[in-house]
Amino acid sequence: MKKLLILPVSVCLGLFLQAQQPRMPFIVYIDAFSLKLIGQAFPLKNSFHRIDTALHSNFPAPVKRLLTHSSGLAVCFKTSSPRIAAKWCVTSRKSGNNMTPIVNKGLDLYIRRNGVWEFAGVGRPDSVCNEFVMAQNMDNAEKECMLYLPLYDEVKSLFIGVDSGYQIISGKDPFTKRVAVYGSSVTQGASASRPGMAYPARLSREMGINFINLGLSGNGTMEQEVADMVAGIQADAFVLDCFANPSPEQITERTAYLVKTIRAKHPHVPIIMIQSVFREIGNFNLPVREMVRRQNENTFKEYQKLKLAGIKNLYLIPGDDLLGKDHEGTTDGLHPNDLGFDRMLKVIRPAITPVINSIP
Amino acid sequence: MKKLLILPVSVCLGLFLQAQQPRMPFIVYIDAFSLKLIGQAFPLKNSFHRIDTALHSNFPAPVKRLLTHSSGLAVCFKTSSPRIAAKWCVTSRKSGNNMTPIVNKGLDLYIRRNGVWEFAGVGRPDSVCNEFVMAQNMDNAEKECMLYLPLYDEVKSLFIGVDSGYQIISGKDPFTKRVAVYGSSVTQGASASRPGMAYPARLSREMGINFINLGLSGNGTMEQEVADMVAGIQADAFVLDCFANPSPEQITERTAYLVKTIRAKHPHVPIIMIQSVFREIGNFNLPVREMVRRQNENTFKEYQKLKLAGIKNLYLIPGDDLLGKDHEGTTDGLHPNDLGFDRMLKVIRPAITPVINSIP
Numbered sequence: 265m266k267k268l269l270i271l272p273v274s275v276c277l278g279l280f281l282q283a284q285q286p287r288m289p290f291i292v293y294i295d296a297f298s299l300k301l302i303g304q305a306f307p308l309k310n311s312f313h314r315i316d317t318a319l320h321s322n323f324p325a326p327v328k329r330l331l332t333h334s335s336g337l338a339v340c341f342k343t344s345s346p347r348i349a350a351k352w353c354v355t356s357r358k359s360g361n362n363m364t365p366i367v368n369k370g371l372d373l374y375i376r377r378n379g380v381w382e383f384a385g386v387g388r389p390d391s392v393c394n395e396f397v398m399a400q401n402m403d404n405a406e407k408e409c410m411l412y413l414p415l416y417d418e419v420k421s422l423f424i425g426v427d428s429g430y431q432i433i434s435g436k437d438p439f440t441k442r443v444a445v446y447g448s449s450v451t452q453g454a455s456a457s458r459p460g461m462a463y464p465a466r467l468s469r470e471m472g473i474n475f476i477n478l479g480l481s482g483n484g485t486m487e488q489e490v491a492d493m494v495a496g497i498q499a500d501a502f503v504l505d506c507f508a509n510p511s512p513e514q515i516t517e518r519t520a521y522l523v524k525t526i527r528a529k530h531p532h533v534p535i536i537m538i539q540s541v542f543r544e545i546g547n548f549n550l551p552v553r554e555m556v557r558r559q560n561e562n563t564f565k566e567y568q569k570l571k572l573a574g575i576k577n578l579y580l581i582p583g584d585d586l587l588g589k590d591h592e593g594t595t596d597g598l599h600p601n602d603l604g605f606d607r608m609l610k611v612i613r614p615a616i617t618p619v620i621n622s623i624p
Numbered sequence: 625m626k627k628l629l630i631l632p633v634s635v636c637l638g639l640f641l642q643a644q645q646p647r648m649p650f651i652v653y654i655d656a657f658s659l660k661l662i663g664q665a666f667p668l669k670n671s672f673h674r675i676d677t678a679l680h681s682n683f684p685a686p687v688k689r690l691l692t693h694s695s696g697l698a699v700c701f702k703t704s705s706p707r708i709a710a711k712w713c714v715t716s717r718k719s720g721n722n723m724t725p726i727v728n729k730g731l732d733l734y735i736r737r738n739g740v741w742e743f744a745g746v747g748r749p750d751s752v753c754n755e756f757v758m759a760q761n762m763d764n765a766e767k768e769c770m771l772y773l774p775l776y777d778e779v780k781s782l783f784i785g786v787d788s789g790y791q792i793i794s795g796k797d798p799f800t801k802r803v804a805v806y807g808s809s810v811t812q813g814a815s816a817s818r819p820g821m822a823y824p825a826r827l828s829r830e831m832g833i834n835f836i837n838l839g840l841s842g843n844g845t846m847e848q849e850v851a852d853m854v855a856g857i858q859a860d861a862f863v864l865d866c867f868a869n870p871s872p873e874q875i876t877e878r879t880a881y882l883v884k885t886i887r888a889k890h891p892h893v894p895i896i897m898i899q900s901v902f903r904e905i906g907n908f909n910l911p912v913r914e915m916v917r918r919q920n921e922n923t924f925k926e927y928q929k930l931k932l933a934g935i936k937n938l939y940l941i942p943g944d945d946l947l948g949k950d951h952e953g954t955t956d957g958l959h960p961n962d963l964g965f966d967r968m969l970k971v972i973r974p975a976i977t978p979v980i981n982s983i984p
Contacts, residue, residue, distance in 0.1 A: 361730065361748045364815065364955060365721040375908060383951040384908045388721045402908045455724065457815060457955035457962075466952075548735060548744045548762045591743040592826075592962075595724060595817035602817075602952075603962040 291349050291397075291425035296339045296411075299424065299434045303337040305444065305476050305497045312337055312419035314478065315493065322489045327480055334413035335452045336464055336477025340435030341409050345426030347400040348373060348385075348409065353393040353420040362455045362596040363416060365389050372412040372460040373398045374469070376438065381410065381469040386458055389414075408435055412459035415452060416481070439474035441623060443467075444497045446522075447505030450541055452479025455595035456602055463605045467613065473620055475503075485510040486518035495525040500623045501534040502526050503616070507583075508540035512558035519566035520573075527575055534619045535575070538612065539563050539583030541604070545597030556583075581615045651709050651757075651785035656699045656771075659784065659794045663697040665804065665836050665857045672697055672779035674838065675853065682849045687840055694773035695812045696824055696837025700795030701769050705786030707760040708733060708745075708769065713753040713780040722815045722956040723776060725749050732772040732820040733758045734829070736798065741770065741829040746818055749774075768795055772819035775812060776841070799834040801983060803827075804857045806882075807865030810901055812839025815955035816962055823965045827973065833980055835863075845870040846878035855885040860983045861894040862886050863976070867943075868900040872918035879926035880933075887935055894979045895935075898972065899923050899943030901964070905957030916943075941975045 297310050308316055314335065317328040350371050359368040366372070371387030385398035398411075413419050426432045445451055445464045453462030460466070464475035478494060484506040494502070504522065507515055519537075526535055539560040546553035560583050567580040586608045587593035593604025600608060657670050668676055674695065677688040710731055719728040726732070731747030745758035758771075773779050786792045805811055805824045813822030820826070824835035838854060844866040854862070864882065867875055879897075886895055899920040906913035920943050927940040946968045947953035953964025960968060 359725075361725040361750060362746075362817075364724055365719075366956060370721065382907055383904055383954075383957065385905050386722075386956050388956065390721060399905070399908050401911050403910065455817060457722075457817070461952065461961070544743055545745050545759070547742055548759050550763065551761050592821065594743075595962075596726060596746050596748065597743065601821070601962040602955075602964075603966045606963050606966075 289427040289429060291347065292428045293351055293423040293425040294432055296422040296424050300340040300436055301337060302340060302437045302439070302474065303476060305478060312413055312422065320489065320493060324483065324487060326483045327487070327490060330452070330480045330483060332418040333416055333452070334419045335415045335479060336462065336475070337413045339411045339413070339422070339424065340438065341424065341432050342406055342435050343409065343426045343430055343432040344404045344406045345430035345432070346402045346404050347397060347427050349395065349397045349425035350387045350411070350422065351393070351395045351425065352387065352422040354389065354414060354417040355420070356392050357417065360416065360454070362599055364457055366458045367414070367453065367456050367461070368416040369414045370458065371396070371398060371414070372458045374410045374412070374460060376408040376410070383460065408438070410435070410438065412465060415456070415459050415462055416454070437474065439468055439472055441500040441620065442474045442476060442498065443501045443503060443620065444476045444478060444494060444499040445503040445505060446478040446484065446494045448479060448484040448508040449481035449599055450479065450508060451477060451484065451505045452481050453477070454481060455599040456605055461602050461605060463608055463612070466605065466609055470613065471617065471620065482509055484508070485514060486522045488521060491518070491522040491525050494522070495529045499530070499533065501536065501620055502530075503536045503538065505538040507537070507559055507563045510559070512555065512562045515559055515562040515566060519563065520570060523570050523575060523578065532577065534577045534579065534623065536579045536581065536616055536619060537563065537567055538581045541583055541586045541600065541608065543598050544587065544591050544594045547591050579615070579619060581612060586611055649787040649789060651707065652788045653711055653783040653785040654792055656782040656784050660700040660796055661697060662700060662797045662799070662834065663836060665838060672773060672782065680849065680853060684843065684847060686843045687847070687850060690812070690840045690843060692778040693776055693812070694779045695775045695839055696822065696835070697773045699771045699773070699782070699784065700798065701784065701792050702766055702795050703769065703786045703790055703792040704764045704766045705790035705792070706762045706764050707757060707787050709755065709757045709785035710747045710771070710782065711753070711755045711785065712747065712782040714749065714774060714777040715780070716752050717777060720776065720814070722959055724817055726818045727774070727813065727816050727821070728776045729774045730818065731756070731758060731774070732818045734770045734772070734820060736768040736770070743820065768798070770795070770798065772825060775816070775819050775822055776814070797834065799828055799832055801860040801980065802834045802836060802858065803861045803863060803980065804836045804838060804854060804859040805863040805865060806838040806844065806854045808839060808844040808868040809841035809959055810839065810868060811837060811844065811865045812841050813837070814841060815959040816965055821962050821965060823968055823972070826965065826969055830973065831977065831980065842869055844868070845874060846882045848881060851878070851882040851885050854882070855889045859890070859893065861896065861980055862890075863896045863898065865898040867897070867919055867923045870919070872915065872922045875919055875922040875926060879923065880930060883930050883935060883938065892937065894937045894939065894983065896939045896941065896976055896979060897923065897927055898941045901943055901946045901960065901968065903958050904947065904951050904954045907951050939975070939979060941972060946971055
């Protein structure tokens with residue numbers, strides 16, 4: 265009796281649910297490649313990479329590797345199944361010590377209810393290949409689902425499962441317009457707690473716009489060959505959140521090329537630059553503080569020069585208040601936690617909303 | 625040249641710092657047991673456990689194991705060293721998939737500046753025994769430091785390092801009064817991004833009060849023997865955040881014993897009950913939603929019965945709005961992320977501040 269009483273409530277709940285559902289149906293899986301995949305800069309057949317890196321042999325090796333990560337990608341489908349599961353395989357690379365395995369290698373399920381995307385459950389990874397029931401005991405109304413893929417790993421395979429007897433059919437892209445966000449680890453989503461909490465993903469859900477995640481952890485440094493690829497994306501606007509990784513000197517050397525190359529290929533689209541978030545270790549680490557100050561100073565100077573050079577529809581969001589003032593908005597002094605991302609959105613969303621809304 | 629350009633900025637910064645400081649002093653370590661340790665319910669000699677579990681052979685095994693975790697403990701010291709490092713060993717247990725290794729097994733350094741505790745850096749774990757420079761390139765003014773220990777592991781040893789030529793001396797407990805917080809994984813700190821972001825730790829820094837973390841992941845279920853221990857703590861107030869783990873029936877059976885036992889040993893201290901946070905998987909999972917509703921309903925009934933029975937200075941904080949309404953405040957549908965914790969504090973802090981301030 266005593267032993268029973270000390271069972272954690274999750275176990276109790278499990279037993280309760282088992283008792284309620286003596287004949288649980290088995291789960292039938294289908295390959296996610298048969299469903300709508302959103303978030304890729306260029307559509308790729310049967311790949312969860314963000315870019316076909318085979319087309320870019322001149323990219324730096326870390327950039328190529330990072331573009332194989334499924335950051336910002338999501339699978340859209342509909343089902344009435346009361347239970348939604350996934351089987352997926354990622355690489356054997358170790359998770360970052362500043363990330364949850366869920367955000368690094370896991371899945372994040374949203375369901376649209378009354379027009380609003382609401383969190384429904386996660387896929388927890390424990391190994392290279394994983395199987396997890398993300399949501400269960402739901403009603404059996406038809407649900408429009410969006411499943412975010414891992415932010416910091418390559419997805420080798422993904423199967424989505426529903427209760428036998430229920431259908432799963434492909435959804436459509438729920439978002440309009442496309443905004444390419446090129447940037448650093450912050451853009452890629454370090455250190456959100458789960459994939460759907462990366463700030464471009466939150467912007468997509470909240471604004472109904474397709475924000476394409478081109479965050480390149482530690483490597484959002486505006487190399488010409490990468491700038492050429494970014495400029496080649498069919499997008500209605502560009503967000504350049506790529507001033508945290510390059511040195512202040514690189515910012516001076518490279519920003520104009522990136523902006524002008526985008527402008528040459530897209531004569532009228534808005535281009536929105538975002539200064540680097542404050543690196544909170546710089547609260548006490550004096551050279552880090554000075555480096556961020558110089559990065560943002562040089563970013564501002566480039567912005568001014570480009571405006572003077574006649575680049576229209578160019579905007580700059582200042583970095584000063586992106587994480588608030590209490591220094592609590594990061595996981596490790598470098599990467600926003602979900603609180604930091606929430607604060608970033610409170611600055612970024614009102615700044616970009618009128619710009620994005622003005623796109624025809 | 626090209627290869628150099630693609631070096632991540634952290635490497636560039638490293639090279640820059642090396643160039644600036646050609647003769648970096650070596651680091652001298654001292655045993656953290658020679659420094660002030662705060663956060664233990666009962667002072668323990670040479671142990672980073674929260675409770676001496678050898679004194680409680682009748683506790684359930686998971687409770688005993690969880691009480692060896694260093695959740696809420698912090699080491700206080702002063703130094704003028706521009707660099708602060710740590711060597712520490714934890715267990716080989718795998719980190720949770722809903723936690724960063726930093727919060728699970730890592731360290732979190734704060735420095736008091738102008739009377740305010742400010743984040744300074746983390747200790748990143750990568751193994752059982754770890755060594756990490758948490759802050760560097762600081763000015764050499766004397767700094768009052770507080771180093772939070774891992775929330776979800778046992779610390780086997782801890783040494784704190786400063787630059788040779790600098791002293792490290794023990795600090796004193798920076799907080800007044802003691803508030804024991806008995807609860808679940810949410811209390812213990814799942815899923816904050818780093819140890820200092822657990823909500824009792826944030827309350828301590830923001831209110832200047834010693835909140836003692838007695839969160840027992842999955843096991844905050846009010847067994848009589850645990851209730852007896854909690855009631856034995858010399859505290860100026862008790863927060864009971866223990867209504868997420870027990871079943872609704874257990875809440876009905878056990879709450880009165882816990883509250884009355886505390887009241888018997890502490891005739892006048894405030895006792896503050898907090899209803900369970902909403903479990904966000906219950907947004908679609910109907911039995912989970914119903915279970916949380918019943919947990920909170922029964923908690924409210926117990927609160928009313930205890931008030932009617934004449935228990936004075938007893939308070940209840942409703943659970944409805946602890947995580948906000950957008951369902952984005954958790955890491956995994958069960959445990960708050962830093963955004964969820966921030967929202968919890970926006971409810972809890974104003975509710976408890978007048979109560980705590982009224983303590984003589």
